[in-house]
Amino acid sequence: MTVAERTPLVEMHDISVAFGGLHAVQDVTIDLFAGEVIGLVGGNGAGKSTLMRVLSGAHPADSGEIKVNGDVVAIRNPRDAKALNIETIYQTLALADNIDAPGNLFLGRELTTRLGSLDDSSMEAETRKVMGRLNPNFTRFTLPVKSLSGGQRQAVAIARAVYFNARILIMDEPTAALGPAETGQVRNLVRQLKDEGIGIFLISHDIHDVFDLSDRIGVMYHGRIVDTVKKDNVTADDVLGMIILGKKPDEVTEKDKAEIELRG
Amino acid sequence: MTNVAEAAPISGQTQPPARSSLRDVLAQTEIDLRLFGMLVALGLILLIFNILSGGKFFQPTNMVTLAVQASGVAVIATGMVLVIVSRNIDLSVGSLVGLVAMTYALLMTDWLPNILGMNAEFPFRWVIALAIGVILGAGVGALQGFIIAYVGVPSFIVTLGGLLTIRGVIWYLSSGAAVSGLDPGFQLIGGGAQGSVGGTVTWILGVLGCVAVVALLFNSRRQRRRFGFALRPVWAELLLGVIGCVTMLGLAAFANNNFWPKGLAERYAAENHITVPAGGLLIPTGFPNPIILLVGVTLVMAFIATRRKFGRYVYAYGGNPDAAELAGINTRWTILKTYVLMGVLCALAAAIASARLNGATLDVGQSYELYVIAAAVVGGTSFAGGIGSIPGAVLGAFVMQSLAYGLSFMGVNSPGQNVVAGIVLILAVGFDTYNRRRGS
Numbered sequence: 001m002t003v004a005e006r007t008p009l010v011e012m013h014d015i016s017v018a019f020g021g022l023h024a025v026q027d028v029t030i031d032l033f034a035g036e037v038i039g040l041v042g043g044n045g046a047g048k049s050t051l052m053r054v055l056s057g058a059h060p061a062d063s064g065e066i067k068v069n070g071d072v073v074a075i076r077n078p079r080d081a082k083a084l085n086i087e088t089i090y091q092t093l094a095l096a097d098n099i100d101a102p103g104n105l106f107l108g109r110e111l112t113t114r115l116g117s118l119d120d121s122s123m124e125a126e127t128r129k130v131m132g133r134l135n136p137n138f139t140r141f142t143l144p145v146k147s148l149s150g151g152q153r154q155a156v157a158i159a160r161a162v163y164f165n166a167r168i169l170i171m172d173e174p175t176a177a178l179g180p181a182e183t184g185q186v187r188n189l190v191r192q193l194k195d196e197g198i199g200i201f202l203i204s205h206d207i208h209d210v211f212d213l214s215d216r217i218g219v220m221y222h223g224r225i226v227d228t229v230k231k232d233n234v235t236a237d238d239v240l241g242m243i244i245l246g247k248k249p250d251e252v253t254e255k256d257k258a259e260i261e262l263r264g
Numbered sequence: 265m266t267n268v269a270e271a272a273p274i275s276g277q278t279q280p281p282a283r284s285s286l287r288d289v290l291a292q293t294e295i296d297l298r299l300f301g302m303l304v305a306l307g308l309i310l311l312i313f314n315i316l317s318g319g320k321f322f323q324p325t326n327m328v329t330l331a332v333q334a335s336g337v338a339v340i341a342t343g344m345v346l347v348i349v350s351r352n353i354d355l356s357v358g359s360l361v362g363l364v365a366m367t368y369a370l371l372m373t374d375w376l377p378n379i380l381g382m383n384a385e386f387p388f389r390w391v392i393a394l395a396i397g398v399i400l401g402a403g404v405g406a407l408q409g410f411i412i413a414y415v416g417v418p419s420f421i422v423t424l425g426g427l428l429t430i431r432g433v434i435w436y437l438s439s440g441a442a443v444s445g446l447d448p449g450f451q452l453i454g455g456g457a458q459g460s461v462g463g464t465v466t467w468i469l470g471v472l473g474c475v476a477v478v479a480l481l482f483n484s485r486r487q488r489r490r491f492g493f494a495l496r497p498v499w500a501e502l503l504l505g506v507i508g509c510v511t512m513l514g515l516a517a518f519a520n521n522n523f524w525p526k527g528l529a530e531r532y533a534a535e536n537h538i539t540v541p542a543g544g545l546l547i548p549t550g551f552p553n554p555i556i557l558l559v560g561v562t563l564v565m566a567f568i569a570t571r572r573k574f575g576r577y578v579y580a581y582g583g584n585p586d587a588a589e590l591a592g593i594n595t596r597w598t599i600l601k602t603y604v605l606m607g608v609l610c611a612l613a614a615a616i617a618s619a620r621l622n623g624a625t626l627d628v629g630q631s632y633e634l635y636v637i638a639a640a641v642v643g644g645t646s647f648a649g650g651i652g653s654i655p656g657a658v659l660g661a662f663v664m665q666s667l668a669y670g671l672s673f674m675g676v677n678s679p680g681q682n683v684v685a686g687i688v689l690i691l692a693v694g695f696d697t698y699n700r701r702r703g704s
Contacts, residue, residue, distance in 0.1 A: 121487045
């Protein structure tokens, strides 16, 4: 069975989002299969993050349709998305700085005792388990995450997304704040999750990240998808050209190439 | 904190050294430094007034009166913490206290007997009045909370409007008159000799407090051991247990050193055919009812704030509203609930205030909003959101009330007390800000 015959994990059809008169995302269609990584690239303001915020429920689409496993779904808020096992690692990390790591990991999905009170001990124990896998050096389980380093905070945000059996994972610039060693860890994690059959949207500025990890690459330009291409069929230069010019490789003229040379 | 079970040594992190300074001792007992500091400040204030007054200030009668006076503000301050933590404010609490107090008075003097036919002999009529007041408070809170959370009008504006509107409604309710004559059962909420739990119950409560402290320590140690987390050293557990028990029993003993007024005791003796001994009949009052109410409210509110999902969401929203929303928390519903809670607390404070007055005037609860906000802020609640503790706010209320009471005890008039209270408020927050900046 080829990839094309399977039901995609996620299908987004003709999604549009406008902020006032600005069309942040316009008629975008994209799909994602289980065990696949799609790299979403594009310049600043190309609409990558907004498109993903639609899928994660952070911002409703003005029009368009989303299917998960072939069924049309309504994602009106983050709760809806989480109910569909769509987890997101936001670029801002979206951590409550005044709360400790277990509190953030379980935020909105706390473990409770039989009487409905917070079971902090269990949450801390679970956090120790998952962090032991992600970042074995992590020890500050009872301090507010405000006092953690960038890498540690990132680890908490990642742990939160993977702990709850995500089937669809959105990673918005997951390595932007990290050093080389931690970046390597995140890359290994992406491969591991992909092998477990999770579908991943990866937003990144780092073209190497994208080529290293993605199966397909979706290029966005001024709110539209230029093309979604198989990684093996393109070069990094092709992708850069798409990002800068907003054109498919075969539409690029000699004049365009000269312009890239000029800018590059 | 190192995990004992795995005992993984972390670079740059060593076991805390053995007790060498006060700070280390506090760290190992895990006593909250802020709370400890406030307790010390409160103790110093009382001590200074005691010295200034030549030892007259620190008497059970004074302390009990002071505590009862602080109780209303303290009750509301526990809720104000959650409101401020979630980046809002409630300016309407004083007016709401006045509205509910007037409602209690009108219910018991007019509406219950004249509309519902419940005359004064109706059993537990005051409980019905109290329930109606609590529902009214919750309803007004819910309305304001709805406008703030779902319509999106800033809380400052909504509750400022509430402050004005509700105070005006009080005037219309009573046609501008003061109302008095509450049910005897209701009056007991306000304290006083008969509105106290008495000597025996006070001792029982003291012992129960001891048991609770010990049980909490044991339970926490068991939980930590079960999950292999670091344990407090045994001496620290013992120290905490001893301090807790001494405090509980000390407070009970202190409250039992407050006796019924002579006239009341003699009347009581005559009615019950008790011969009055030579030194006068000494009937201990024990803890006054409003203080029992305050302790109950504080425990429940602290439990809600730290052990319930709702409390966790309030703090998460205060720390990062976007993060709370993205985590799937129903933030609007959470905010609305903080105002419902405020309304209920205002109704309880109104019960204390009107019971003490045996009625209601037009200005019950006037300026409460300022004292309540001051108590919360002096107790360490930050207007930046996400930071604040319930016990801190209660202590804050006691600090402010001790100053006011102490000054009036020394003969300083009310404008003078305000001058001091204002300066202390700014100093307390300034000191706190300085400490936090240094700490981070």
